Amino acid sequence: MINPNIPAHPGMPVSDIDTPALVVELDTFEKNIRTMADFCKQKNIFLRPHAKTHKSVDIAKQQIDHGAVGICCQKVSEAEVFVNGGISDVFVTNEIVGPKKISRLVSLAERARVSVCVDNLVNIVNLAQAARQSGTILNVFLEVDIGGGRCGVQPGNMVLELAQAIHDSPQLNFQGLQVYYGKAQHIREFAQRKDALSQSLDKVTQTLRLLEKSGFTCPIVSGAGTGSYRFEAASGIYTELQCGSYIFMDADYGSVHGEHGSLLESYANSLFILTGIMSKSSSGMAVCDAGLKAHSIDSGLPMLRDRPSVSYRNASDEHGVLLDSDDSLSPGDKVYLVPGHCDPTVNLHDWYVGVRNGFVESLWPVSARGMIF
Amino acid sequence: MINPNIPAHPGMPVSDIDTPALVVELDTFEKNIRTMADFCKQKNIFLRPHAKTHKSVDIAKQQIDHGAVGICCQKVSEAEVFVNGGISDVFVTNEIVGPKKISRLVSLAERARVSVCVDNLVNIVNLAQAARQSGTILNVFLEVDIGGGRCGVQPGNMVLELAQAIHDSPQLNFQGLQVYYGKAQHIREFAQRKDALSQSLDKVTQTLRLLEKSGFTCPIVSGAGTGSYRFEAASGIYTELQCGSYIFMDADYGSVHGEHGSLLESYANSLFILTGIMSKSSSGMAVCDAGLKAHSIDSGLPMLRDRPSVSYRNASDEHGVLLDSDDSLSPGDKVYLVPGHCDPTVNLHDWYVGVRNGFVESLWPVSARGMIF
Numbered sequence: 001m002i003n004p005n006i007p008a009h010p011g012m013p014v015s016d017i018d019t020p021a022l023v024v025e026l027d028t029f030e031k032n033i034r035t036m037a038d039f040c041k042q043k044n045i046f047l048r049p050h051a052k053t054h055k056s057v058d059i060a061k062q063q064i065d066h067g068a069v070g071i072c073c074q075k076v077s078e079a080e081v082f083v084n085g086g087i088s089d090v091f092v093t094n095e096i097v098g099p100k101k102i103s104r105l106v107s108l109a110e111r112a113r114v115s116v117c118v119d120n121l122v123n124i125v126n127l128a129q130a131a132r133q134s135g136t137i138l139n140v141f142l143e144v145d146i147g148g149g150r151c152g153v154q155p156g157n158m159v160l161e162l163a164q165a166i167h168d169s170p171q172l173n174f175q176g177l178q179v180y181y182g183k184a185q186h187i188r189e190f191a192q193r194k195d196a197l198s199q200s201l202d203k204v205t206q207t208l209r210l211l212e213k214s215g216f217t218c219p220i221v222s223g224a225g226t227g228s229y230r231f232e233a234a235s236g237i238y239t240e241l242q243c244g245s246y247i248f249m250d251a252d253y254g255s256v257h258g259e260h261g262s263l264l265e266s267y268a269n270s271l272f273i274l275t276g277i278m279s280k281s282s283s284g285m286a287v288c289d290a291g292l293k294a295h296s297i298d299s300g301l302p303m304l305r306d307r308p309s310v311s312y313r314n315a316s317d318e319h320g321v322l323l324d325s326d327d328s329l330s331p332g333d334k335v336y337l338v339p340g341h342c343d344p345t346v347n348l349h350d351w352y353v354g355v356r357n358g359f360v361e362s363l364w365p366v367s368a369r370g371m372i373f
Numbered sequence: 374m375i376n377p378n379i380p381a382h383p384g385m386p387v388s389d390i391d392t393p394a395l396v397v398e399l400d401t402f403e404k405n406i407r408t409m410a411d412f413c414k415q416k417n418i419f420l421r422p423h424a425k426t427h428k429s430v431d432i433a434k435q436q437i438d439h440g441a442v443g444i445c446c447q448k449v450s451e452a453e454v455f456v457n458g459g460i461s462d463v464f465v466t467n468e469i470v471g472p473k474k475i476s477r478l479v480s481l482a483e484r485a486r487v488s489v490c491v492d493n494l495v496n497i498v499n500l501a502q503a504a505r506q507s508g509t510i511l512n513v514f515l516e517v518d519i520g521g522g523r524c525g526v527q528p529g530n531m532v533l534e535l536a537q538a539i540h541d542s543p544q545l546n547f548q549g550l551q552v553y554y555g556k557a558q559h560i561r562e563f564a565q566r567k568d569a570l571s572q573s574l575d576k577v578t579q580t581l582r583l584l585e586k587s588g589f590t591c592p593i594v595s596g597a598g599t600g601s602y603r604f605e606a607a608s609g610i611y612t613e614l615q616c617g618s619y620i621f622m623d624a625d626y627g628s629v630h631g632e633h634g635s636l637l638e639s640y641a642n643s644l645f646i647l648t649g650i651m652s653k654s655s656s657g658m659a660v661c662d663a664g665l666k667a668h669s670i671d672s673g674l675p676m677l678r679d680r681p682s683v684s685y686r687n688a689s690d691e692h693g694v695l696l697d698s699d700d701s702l703s704p705g706d707k708v709y710l711v712p713g714h715c716d717p718t719v720n721l722h723d724w725y726v727g728v729r730n731g732f733v734e735s736l737w738p739v740s741a742r743g744m745i746f
Contacts, residue, residue: 005450005746018473018746052690074691077378094691095651097662097704100391119654120704150692151652151660182689278468279524281492287524289470292671292717294745298688315671316555317425317716318447318467318745319523331470331493343690344665347721350743369743370723372667372691373378373391 008353012360019276019334020290022349022366026356029247029270030062036246036267037066043233048072048091048222050244053343055368056352057085059247070113072242076104077371083112085367091115091222093178093242095143095151097123099130101373106130106138115139117178119153124165124172131171140166141222143178144207146200150182155203156210163216176218179204180242185227186299190257197231204237227256227263250342252299272305272336273345274353275320277329285313286329288320290337296344302337312337381726385733392649392707393663395722395739399729402620402643403435409619409640410439416606421445421464421595423617426716428741429725430458432620443486445615449477450744456485458740464488464595466551466615468516468524470496472503474746479503479511488512490551492526497538497545504544513539514595516551517580519573523555528576529583536589549591552577553615558600559672563630570604577610600629600636623715625672645678645709646718647726648693650702658686659702661693663710669717675710685710 007021017023040047049063051071060071060082070089073079079090089112096105096116108114109131118124118140131138142162145152153159166174181200187193208218222240224232226249232238245253248271249264256263275290292315295302302320304310309326320337322329329335339345347369354362380394390396413420422436424444433444433455443462446452452463462485469478469489481487482504491497491513504511515535518525526532539547554573560566581591595613597605599622605611618626621644622637629636648663665688668675675693677683682699693710695702702708712718720742727735 005744007746019471020745095660095704097651098392098649119652123704145654149655149658150689150694151654153654276471278470279492281518281524281526282522285522287468289745292669292714293720293743296665296669297671298665316523321523331468331496341665347666348743348745370666370721371378372393372662372721373380 006351006363008360008363010360010362014355014358014360015334017274017353017360019274020294021274021353022346022351023272023274023336023353023355025270025272026354026361028268032247032249032267032270033062033066036243037068039233040241041067045233045238046240048240048242050093050242051078051082051368053244053346054247055346055366055371056364057082057087057367058364060085060087069240073368075371075373076101076108077373078368079108079114080104081368081371083108087112089113093117093180095119095123102126102130106134106136109136109138110134113139115141115175117141117143117151118162118166119143119151121162121165124162124169128169128171137171137173139175140172141175141178141220142166144203146179146203147181147196148183152178155207159207159210160214163211163214167216174216176220176222177204177207178222180223180225181228182225185225186252186256188255188257190259193227194231197228201231201235201237208237226253226267245342248342251303251338251340254303254338269305269338271339271342273302273339274334274336277331277333277335280329280331283327284323284325286322286324288322288335289318290320291315291318293317293348295337295339295348296341298344299341302339305336305338307335310335379724379736381733381736383733383735387728387731387733388707390647390726390733392647393667394647394726395719395724396645396647396709396726396728398643398645399727399734401641405620405640405643406435406439409616410441412606413614414440418606418611419613421613421615422620423466423615424451424455424741426617426719427620428719428739428744429737430455430460430740431737433458433460442613446741448744448746449474449481450746451741452481452487453477454741454744456481460485462486466490466553468492468496475499475503479507479509482509482511483507486512488514488548490514490516490524491535491539492516492524494535494538497535497542501542501544510544510546512548513545514548514551514593515539517576519552519576520554520569521556525551528580532580532583533587536584536587540589547589549593549595550577550580551595553596553598554601555598558598559625559629560600561628561630563632566600567604570601574604574608574610581610599626599640618715621715624674624676624711624713627676627711642678642711644712644715646675646712647707647709650704650706650708653702653704656700657696657698659695659697661695661708662691663693664688664691666690666721668710668712668721669714671717672714675712678709678711680708683708
C-alpha cells in the first residue's frame with residue numbers, strides 16, 4: 001500500500017502529484033550540481049556543500065559523486081542522519097554546547113570523520129574532555145566572526161588564545177578556520193556585496209597572519225555561500241567552499257545580482273512548491289493550498305512560475321491568496337511557486353518529488369527534516 | 374533506549390531538556406482550556422476548537438474532556454490523524470478539491486462524523502458523486518466570505534444557488550454556515566476589531582435571512598477565533614466557536630488588545646521555545662540555537678520570557694541573535710522564547726514537552742505535524 005502522505009509515485013504524470021508538494025526539476029537540479037562542481041574543479045578548490053539546505057542523504061550522495069569532499073550541516077542530529085546514511089565526512093559548521101549534544105557528537109566521531117566549530121574556551125575544554133573519555137579525535141575549526149555578527153570569535157588576540165587551547169588538547173585536531181559571512185550572501189547589488197566581502201577577506205587574511213606568526217598553521221580555510229563563493233574562490237585564501245542553495249535557488253536569490261546580471265544566469269530555480277487551487281470565489285483572486293506550513297516567507301513571498309498574470313499576495317497557515325488578474329485559475333488547477341527561501345521551506349516537507357519531462361522520476365525523503373537538536 | 378531526538382523524558386528537571394524544544398507549561402495550558410470551556414458553558418454555545426493550532430491528539434482529547442463537541446482541522450491528512458487517534462467528530466473547515474483528497478475525505482466519513490466546507494458548484498457535485506459511490510453521507514457547510522478575502526462565496530444570490538445544490542444532493546447533509554474572519558482576529562485595537570467584526574456579523578445575518586426566505590435552515594453557524602470569539606458569542610447568531618490559539622497564545626496575540634487591556638488577561642502564554650545559548654563572543658549580544666527551523670517569524674519575532682534585558686534581534690536558519698544588554702548570558706544557558714505565531718511554530722516540532730513545577734511531566738507527539746495534504 002502506498003503511504004497516503006507520499007505526494008506521488010514514480011512514473012506518475014506531474015499533473016497527478018498531490019498538493020502542496022516539494023518538487024525538484026531534475027534536469028535543472030543536476031545542471032546546478034555540475035556547474036558548481038566544474039567551477040570548483042577548474043579553480044582547484046574543495047567543495048563541501050551545505051546540507052542544511054537540502055537535508056537529504058540522496059542529494060548529499062549526488063554532490064559527493066560529483067567531487068564534493070564531504071558535507072556541512074548545522075546540528076548534531078543532522079550529522080547523525082548523514083553518517084547513518086553513509087556520508088563519511090561531516091563538518092558541523094556550528095558551536096555544539098551542552099553535555100548531551102557533545103556526547104552525541106563524540107559518539108559520531110567514532111564512526112565517521114567529524115568536524116566542529118569552536119569560539120569559546122570553556123567549550124573547547126568540554127569537547128576535549130568528552131573526546132578524551134571516549135578515546136576519539138575531534139576535528140576542530142576555529143570560527144571567526146568576519147562580519148556576520150553571529151557566532152565566531154572576534155578577530156584579534158582571542159583567536160590566538162583559542163588556537164593555543166585547541167593545540168594543547170591532544171584529542172582536538174586543529175583544522176583551520178570557519179569564516180562564513182551569511183548576511184553578505186544576500187546583498188542585492190554586486191558592488192556592495194563585493195565591498196562587504198572584501199572587508200571580510202581582510203579579516204581572514206589578518207587572522208591567518210596572526211596565527212602564522214605564532215606558529216599555528218591552518219590547513220583548511222572554509223566558508224562561502226552561493227551569493228559570494230566567486231569572491232572567496234578568487235581570494236587565494238579559502239581552500240573549501242560551503243555553498244548550499246546553488247542546487248535549488250529561490251525567489252530571494254533571484255533578486256541578488258551577479259557581476260553581469262542575475263545569479264540565476266549560472267544556477268536556475270530547480271525547487272518548486274506545486275500547489276492546488278482550492279477556491280475561486282471572487283474576480284481577480286484565487287486561493288491555493290500552500291500557506292505558511294508549506295513554504296517559508298521569512299525572506300519574502302514566493303513567485304509564480306510561468307504565470308505572469310498571477311502573483312502570491314499573502315500567506316496564512318494553510319492558504320495562499322493569489323492575485324489572478326485575468327481570472328485564469330479554477331479550483332483543481334495546479335501552479336508552481338518558487339519559494340521565497342529554500343532552506344526553511346524544505347524543512348517543512350517530508351518528501352522531494354523529482355520530476356523530468358513531465359513525469360515523476362524519484363521520491364527522496366527529506367531525511368534530516370526536523371533535526372533541530 | 375530513548376530516541377535521541379526526543380528532547381526530554383518525564384521526571385527530568387526542566388534544566389535538562391534538550392534545546393531547542395517546544396515546551397508547554399501545563400498549569401497555564403490547563404487553565405486556558407478551562408477558561409474557554411467555562412465561557413462556552415456559561416454562554417450556552419458549542420466549542421469546536423481548531424486543532425490546526427496544536428496538531429495533537431492528546432490535546433484534542435483534553436479539549437473534548439472539557440466539553441468540546443469535536444474539533445476542526447484544515448487538511449484531510451490532519452483529519453485522518455485525529456480520527457485514527459480516536460476523535461469521532463472532525464470538521465475540515467476548508468474546501469477539499471481534487472479526486473485524491475475527496476476520496477480520502479469520503480473514506481474517513483465511513484469511520485467518523487466528518488464535515489467539510491464548500492464554496493463552489495463543481496466541488497459540490499464532485500463531493501456528492503464521491504459520497505454516492507461509497508454510500509456515505511458527508512456533512513457540508515457553506516463557507517461565506519464575511520471579510521477575510523480568502524475562501525468562501527460572496528454573500529448574495531450565489532449562496533442560494535450553492536445551498537440548493539447541496540440540498541439536491543442526497544449524500545450531502547447541509548449543516549449551515551462556515552463564517553470565519555481570520556484577519557480580524559489580529560486587529561490590534563479593540564474598537565477597530567469590534568467594528569470589523571460588526572460588519573462581518575451583518576453579512577452573516579443577511580445571509581441567514583436570505584437562506585431562510587428560500588426555505589433553507591442553518592442548524593449550525595460556525596466560526597470565530599481567539600481574537601474575536603466574544604463578539605460572535607454575543608451575537609446570538611453563531612452556535613459554535615472554532616478558537617484555536619487560546620490554549621497557547623503567542624507574541625502576536627500578546628499585542629492584541631481586549632476591551633480592558635491585553636487578551637493575555639484571560640489567556641496566558643503557555644507555549645515556549647526553550648533555547649540554548651551557543652555562542653557569546655561579543656559584548657551586548659549572544660546567539661541561541663532556535664532559528665527559523667524552530668519557530669516561525671511570519672507574524673513577528675519571538676519575545677523573551679522573564680528576561681527584560683534580553684531581546685530577540687534576528688533569526689537565521691538555525692540561529693537566533695539575541696541582544697543581551699547586560700551580558701547576562703553564557704554558552705550553555707537556556708532561555709524561554711514566546712513564539713511570534715504559535716500554529717506554524719508547532720508544525721516545526723515533533724514533540725511537546727509538558728512541564729510543571731520545574732519538572733517534565735509529559736511528552737506528547739505533534740501527531741499531525743507536516744500533514745499538509
